[in-house]
Amino acid sequence: MAVNKLLFFRKHTVHPAAAPASAPKPYGSWCSPDITPPPRTAIKRNDDQAENEETQVCESGPRPLQAEIKFEKTRIVVPKPGVQFRPTEADIEEAPIEMTPLAELLKIKKKLFNDPPEDDKPKIVVDSPQSPVPTSPSRTKKRLGFTLPSICDPYITIDPQGRGYISWLMLVTFCYSYNAWCIALRATFPYQTAENTPLWMMADYTCDLVYLLDVALVKPRLMFLYEGFWVDDPAETRKNYRKKLQYKFDIISLLPLDFFYLVFGTEMVILRLPRVLKLQTFWEFHQAMDRVLSSPYVVRIGKTLFYIFYLIHLNACAYYAMSVYEGLGSNGWVYDDQGNAYIRCFYFATKTATSIGKNPKPENVPEYLFMTFAWLMGVFVFALLIGQIRYIIATATRARTEYRKRVDGCTRYLRELNMPTALQRRVTAWYDYTWHQQRCFDESKILNSLPYNMKRDVALEVHMKTLSKVQLFTDCSDSLIRDLVLELRPVSFLPGDVVVRRGDVGHHMYIIKSGECCVMSHDEKEVLATLRESAVFGEISLLGIDGLRRRTATVVSRGFSSLYALSRYDLESALQQHEAAARILRRRADQLIRENAARQTRERLQERQARKLVFYRDSCLKDLESALQQHEAAARILRRRADQLIRENAARQTRERLQERQARKSASTASESGLRQRRRLSSASSADSAPERRDPERRRLSVLSENMPVSPKHEYGLHLSCTGLPTALPTIVFSSDDATNDNGI
Numbered sequence: 001m002a003v004n005k006l007l008f009f010r011k012h013t014v015h016p017a018a019a020p021a022s023a024p025k026p027y028g029s030w031c032s033p034d035i036t037p038p039p040r041t042a043i044k045r046n047d048d049q050a051e052n053e054e055t056q057v058c059e060s061g062p063r064p065l066q067a068e069i070k071f072e073k074t075r076i077v078v079p080k081p082g083v084q085f086r087p088t089e090a091d092i093e094e095a096p097i098e099m100t101p102l103a104e105l106l107k108i109k110k111k112l113f114n115d116p117p118e119d120d121k122p123k124i125v126v127d128s129p130q131s132p133v134p135t136s137p138s139r140t141k142k143r144l145g146f147t148l149p150s151i152c153d154p155y156i157t158i159d160p161q162g163r164g165y166i167s168w169l170m171l172v173t174f175c176y177s178y179n180a181w182c183i184a185l186r187a188t189f190p191y192q193t194a195e196n197t198p199l200w201m202m203a204d205y206t207c208d209l210v211y212l213l214d215v216a217l218v219k220p221r222l223m224f225l226y227e228g229f230w231v232d233d234p235a236e237t238r239k240n241y242r243k244k245l246q247y248k249f250d251i252i253s254l255l256p257l258d259f260f261y262l263v264f265g266t267e268m269v270i271l272r273l274p275r276v277l278k279l280q281t282f283w284e285f286h287q288a289m290d291r292v293l294s295s296p297y298v299v300r301i302g303k304t305l306f307y308i309f310y311l312i313h314l315n316a317c318a319y320y321a322m323s324v325y326e327g328l329g330s331n332g333w334v335y336d337d338q339g340n341a342y343i344r345c346f347y348f349a350t351k352t353a354t355s356i357g358k359n360p361k362p363e364n365v366p367e368y369l370f371m372t373f374a375w376l377m378g379v380f381v382f383a384l385l386i387g388q389i390r391y392i393i394a395t396a397t398r399a400r401t402e403y404r405k406r407v408d409g410c411t412r413y414l415r416e417l418n419m420p421t422a423l424q425r426r427v428t429a430w431y432d433y434t435w436h437q438q439r440c441f442d443e444s445k446i447l448n449s450l451p452y453n454m455k456r457d458v459a460l461e462v463h464m465k466t467l468s469k470v471q472l473f474t475d476c477s478d479s480l481i482r483d484l485v486l487e488l489r490p491v492s493f494l495p496g497d498v499v500v501r502r503g504d505v506g507h508h509m510y511i512i513k514s515g516e517c518c519v520m521s522h523d524e525k526e527v528l529a530t531l532r533e534s535a536v537f538g539e540i541s542l543l544g545i546d547g548l549r550r551r552t553a554t555v556v557s558r559g560f561s562s563l564y565a566l567s568r569y570d571l572e573s574a575l576q577q578h579e580a581a582a583r584i585l586r587r588r589a590d591q592l593i594r595e596n597a598a599r600q601t602r603e604r605l606q607e608r609q610a611r612k613l614v615f616y617r618d619s620c621l622k623d624l625e626s627a628l629q630q631h632e633a634a635a636r637i638l639r640r641r642a643d644q645l646i647r648e649n650a651a652r653q654t655r656e657r658l659q660e661r662q663a664r665k666s667a668s669t670a671s672e673s674g675l676r677q678r679r680r681l682s683s684a685s686s687a688d689s690a691p692e693r694r695d696p697e698r699r700r701l702s703v704l705s706e707n708m709p710v711s712p713k714h715e716y717g718l719h720l721s722c723t724g725l726p727t728a729l730p731t732i733v734f735s736s737d738d739a740t741n742d743n744g745i
């Protein structure tokens, strides 16, 4: 049964012309198979036991068309009958057939291999899912040698969502609008005159031709959906059109009442009134435009305005017709035949329909009825239509209104809490940026109304530009991206925002959509790496590596940046299914960890060396200070000694002077004053020149001036210690008779 059903659909459906194997897939290799999988061909034996037979299903791409196979030299392998085919050189006959037609070759093959009769041949039944709208091969190409656009090719069916059909609908709608406006206008106002009648006629019959083509050639070829399959068999599409109510209206709209012109004359334009019944095409066109235009609100408002103006137009025509009937200017209510008739009547109709003007008072029953009807129409119909416009505009701006509401609510809240102005400004900047980037705050809310697969395809389409560049996804199987795309949450960051902070527990991994993020060093003073579009970060702490459950680095947004956040849970569940991705992430994480560890070791070594240097410098300083202290102590002792010696010397000199004075006094009495005087003088000079010699324990003290050369051994220490002191110290060198210093003093 099931197979029979398939055969039925084989008869009535177009099966998607499989994309040529070489055709580029929309997004690398992952996208198209899911949307339009390659056809699977079921081969079925056409015998009575069809239902019991297993359907053999084999994967097959589109087979090359026979016509495209070119044979230049063919080798035909002939198996010996009844023997299992094992070709040897002897089995092979060479048949040099130059460009043999394929049909002949097939005949030969059929003979050689005893092909089963035509009826027993397996019938190919395609059970692959169809593409959204199938396309049929053009047959005009074969017949005329060139390809007609599908809408003009009478041999193929038409895609109801295709551009060609929508363009055609536009033309029919234009003709319909012409009829709708001009029939009433010409039937009431005196705009059709004997001179311009041919022009009007030409326009009329051009429109009629379009109507005719629509009914005869276009609508019957429109594909339709039957139990989920696109039916494109021309006989079926024709039947389908004829079953519709629209067909009846289309036929009535084409009634050739114009023949009555011969009786009533060409002024009886009202005979063309059935043309207005083709209203369904007008609606169909607007629906199609609504689907394909990026801002369908324009179409909706346009349609509503069309209705409003058309009603006013009809009202104006009716007013003019009544005025003519009662006599132009015959009373205060009717049109007084002044100015442009149509504009005056349209103005009057607008005033009455919208009840915004001071209307002339009706004076008889038909006028009262007219005014009542016009006002009622104004109250109900116009109120409805104007309300609809309001609704359309509100719908068009709903997203922006919601955005404004959110921003206002948040800023009011922050203001009430007396938050710092800088923070308020940051919040507003975030809202602005997020809105301009995403045009929505919660993408999942919008997508949730769609079925899962469609939601995924939409999300893929939206985020594909970035995701196709993420190395993790390009290196792994295509299904990873499809599994993850719905879990990615767009987030925005402002300049300087910390995306992840070192030491925090990691909950999300990030992919950069736009902007730049900096990975900071431990002290957050140095930038270790700058990550750009499609880079991934924040994965290390999510991978469950021992001892690395927390963020290993701080990552800061450099400017405004848009990222995709992927939660730990979603990542883990995806990685369970995709081991290759898990391996790649782990490898990358290992590499980063190794790099970071190497950097840290390097930094630690440098730090230790720096510390050692400081320690060495400090100890040197200490040594020098103690040496200096020793020098100072020695200097103090020496100074004390010198003082003592000076004092002793002075005392001795005083003593000697006293003794000399005493001796002089006593010698004055002596007679031999000359001799004694000389002896006394010689003894005084010897005491002055060599006191040390007289006193063997006395040492020689030298004070060297600061600019005397200093031993290189002491230069550094002396310099350091001197710089720390308020005044420069003299260099003191102690020397004795037994030991000489470095300077040889």
Ligand SMILES: Nc1ncnc2c1ncn2[C@@H]1O[C@@H]2COP(=O)(O)O[C@H]2[C@H]1O
Pocket (backbone or CB within 6 Å): 500, 506, 519, 528, 529, 536, 537, 538, 539, 540, 541, 542, 550, 551, 552, 553, 554, 555, 592, 595, 596
């Ligand atoms: N040296 C680095 N170069 C680039 N990215 C890094 C470096 N070190 C750490 N990261 C990323 O910064 C992230 C900080 O959070 P995670 O430790 O979860 O994961 C870390 C890595 O993805």
